[in-house]
Amino acid sequence: MMIRIALSALLLTAGVAAAAEPTATIHELNRGPAAGETFAYDPALVRIPVGGSVRFEPTDKGHNVVPIRSLWPAGVPSVDVPFNSAATLVFDKAGVYAVQCTPHNGLGMVALIVVGKADMAEFAAKAASAPGLAPKARAKLGVLAGAADRA
Numbered sequence: 001m002m003i004r005i006a007l008s009a010l011l012l013t014a015g016v017a018a019a020a021e022p023t024a025t026i027h028e029l030n031r032g033p034a035a036g037e038t039f040a041y042d043p044a045l046v047r048i049p050v051g052g053s054v055r056f057e058p059t060d061k062g063h064n065v066v067p068i069r070s071l072w073p074a075g076v077p078s079v080d081v082p083f084n085s086a087a088t089l090v091f092d093k094a095g096v097y098a099v100q101c102t103p104h105n106g107l108g109m110v111a112l113i114v115v116g117k118a119d120m121a122e123f124a125a126k127a128a129s130a131p132g133l134a135p136k137a138r139a140k141l142g143v144l145a146g147a148a149d150r151a
């Protein structure tokens with residue numbers, strides 16, 4: 001499945017997915033890359049150019065990918081990668097895209113996709129005050145935003 005995230009349209013373009021290599025791949029894991037970490041996207045931070053793509057790989061079962069709506073660029077349609085499904089998302093608009101796993105966001109299962117040039121300080125401030133975020137999710141987003149800022 002390939003989902004193209006555009007300013008005004010969400011297109012299913014499965015034919016393209018077969019042909020094009022994704023710019024980055026994020027694995028959905030029960031055990032994170034860090035010692036003792038559970039339920040994580042790996043890597044949890046990717047930077048891609050505008051028009052780049054991210055493949056979500058259900059390496060372990062029981063995870064999905066949905067936007068954190070308060071931390072999603074304005075005007076960009078929502079995405080929803082169903083449980084246990086591989087999907088490639090194409091990002092056509094610069095910005096910072098925060099996603100989470102529905103059952104595990106409270107455990108900090110979130111990821112950031114930074115597309116093109118982005119103001120990470122502005123994003124970090126938004127993440128610090130965004131409503132409805134679980135403490136671990138908010139903390140992880142802050143760490144990821146800091147890492148992106150230094151990259």
Ligand SMILES: [Cu+2]
Nearest residue numbers: 063101104109
């Ligand atoms: Cu999960």
